[in-house]
Amino acid sequence: MKISVRNLEPTKAKLTITVDKDEFEPYLDGARKEIAEQITVPGFRKGHVPGKLVDKRVGFGAVAGEAVNKALPDFYSQALQEKDIRPMAQPEIEVVDLPESADDDTKLKFTATVERRPDFELPELDGMTIAVEKDEVSDDDVNERLDMLRQRFATLVGVDRPAQKGDYANIDLTATIDGETVDSQEGVSYEIGSGTMLEGLDEALDGLSAGEETTFESKLEGGEREGETAQVKVKVNSVKTEELPELDDDFAQEASEFDTLDELKDEIRKNVEADAEGRQATKARDAFIETIEKDLDIPAPKGVKEHMVEQQLQSMGADKDKATAEQKKQAEEEVDKLLKDQMVLDALAEKLDVQVSQSDVFNFLASIAQQYGMDPNQFIQAIMRNGQIGSAVEEVARSKGLLAGMRAVTFTVDGEPLDLSAFLGSDDIAAEVDEDESVAAAAAAAAVADSLNAGDETEA
Template sequence: MKASWEKIEKNLGVLEVEVDADRVSAALDKAFNKVIKNVNVPGFRKGKVPRAIFEAKFGVESLYQDALDILLPEAYTEAVDQTGIFPVDSPEVDVEQFAKGEPLKFKAKVTVKPEVKLGQYKGLEVPAQSTEVTEEELNAELERLQQRHAELVVVDDEPAKNGDIAVIDFDGYVDGVAFEGGKAERHSLELGSGSFIPGFEEQVVGMSTGDSKDIEVTFPETYHAEELAGRQAVFKVKLHEIKRKQLPALDDEFAKDVSEFDTLEEFKADLKKQLAERKKEEAEAVREGIVVDKASENAEVEIPEAMIKSEVKNMMRDFNNRLRTQGMNLEMFLGFSGQTEADLEEQMKDDAEKRVRNNLVLEQIAKEENIQVTDEEVEQELEKMAEQYRRSKDEIRSILAANGSLDSLREETMLRKTVAFLIENSKEVAAESK
């Protein structure tokens, strides 16, 4: 097989391929064996029609499309390997010649991974990050723990306010007609959570137990149910009960309940230590982000739209997976937020472009600095994953292999090593005072 690559502009080029005639014949044979199983010709049993009879009756051309479907993908893959290009999108294929006894000739217009021209990436200045835990941060963490361990108590003598749980019945109408999904009984709604239509929760605030009220709202223009988007609605609401968080006292008993310590002072000392470790990890993450962004900004690269679209798809998949761990899915989220999938993809586009750019720059730095990942390092990553997911290393390896993700694991490890290289070769400077 012959294959040649010619760049025509930026990240676009043409792959020209010629496949030997004997491989064309072999593909036609496979195509015949595939289609003959379903061919009926009088005088012959199904699937037993001789090749010559088949071609005389239907023509060899009837096999061409099936043969192309067999031969083109494998020939294209071989041509990509032979020319050493890295496609990032599906090719536009133009078959110039395909016939029995002749070579297959085709051209494929291909978008490839862009070239990266690196700028400065060593000696980058990174502002120092404070890891000191302030009294305000410690108090904020204690308050968060209080909130987590708070008890809900019924409030009878005060109106509802933000932060309360309002137990309500509601019945929604548009132009006096009830609509699907607009009715519920004894629904628990956290006021101020923003989980209902804009303007709804604000009008429940101030209601008292036993009150009934008509609440008027307007559905967002981007609401997922088109028949309701932008429409005004009236909800008949009855408030059955108000529940309010009662925070536990910050004392030794609280420390015993939420930790292994007997006194509040011991607990606070340990909590401060934990916060310091967390701030240290966060500081390292911030420093990594700054040094990668600076190296990326100093580089020159034109990113194909196909790579951005692909990364947006990856981000959408990851987002949906995170939602599922919370008992939701993408469809439910879009319903609650009043957005469309296209809206969400548009919001992710800038971040997707940044991710692609940063990864391309890191890959190029790894090439320049000959940063490689050993088999031992891959094994170490597998061991970490096995420990994290409480499965054997062989199980993790099998899962990744089945998903085609073993190479991705090596690539991710290489990117992390490259980021570590940038950190080692950066300069920490005093943060600018505000």
């Protein structure tokens, strides 16, 4: 097999692959055998029709076409490996030459144009030291967590005064347009200042007492008249305020398994410190990626970027043709960062010779399935049917490469070594360091989940 490569761009290559006759012949023979299983020739059992007779019966062109379908992926993969090209998208294949008969000496020749990962050199990790900003834990952090716990045990108490921000009002709402009632609700409980209902409602309620009412204008957020401006009358039935429990031993016993408030505070501090350690590990991860990317100018493959920007705009609820300049800029910046991270982590995994096992991939997919509330086995089977297993392998390799790279360098905080062994001890806990769910995995999971759910609805 002869391979020539022409770099069309730093991120696009055109491979011209010429296959010797003896290399293509096994594929022709394989095609003949498959066709022989499907045709009936008098005097011969199915599957035992001679190759020359198969050529004559269905035509050599049909045999060669079947052989090419099987041969091209194999020869293309060999060419990528031999020329050290890392594809980032499916190739555009064009068959240039193909033998027209079994006796034709014309060699199979085809081209493959593919967007590829550009060449770049990662910095050496040996001796690398990365400083990480310290994540402090203060009494305020503990008190804030304690206040959140108190709010879970708060009670609502009626008050005889005008409503104010933070109060809970029981209200009746009536929306009219041109004198016609288009919507009404009664007995709605609403936290003033939360901004979770109609625009202008918070301002209208502020200062009203039980039994009072007022009218304001607002755009409707739903229903048949969504988006239209309506006159909204709101009546206050009652006003209640949130009363927090006293911070004492009784509260500790009610809210936890501890007997005293001091014991509860100690436990909360431990949890806050554990969270701080997790944030410290995340900062270390981000600092590591930033350090190895610092001096790398890596162009993004244009077609891949364009497709990902479109997906990113969709996730933002924007159409690519109607998106604002600001939305497009944001999507492009996020995709540029994502692509650079992916390419660098792919190169890092190769540099460190990271190996991905079947159990690594299945464990990764099972964790994604759990996040989407799906049966792991069903999800994994769907991923395999949809041909998305390769994306999962890539994600696992990136995660393992990231951990291996972080183990190879030294992290410091305020000049002192930072111990991340609790997070970097094994590849199995990559999720503890990488809190951000990968976009590729999320997209795959969402697509498969949607298709499975759609199938369930159809069966119902």
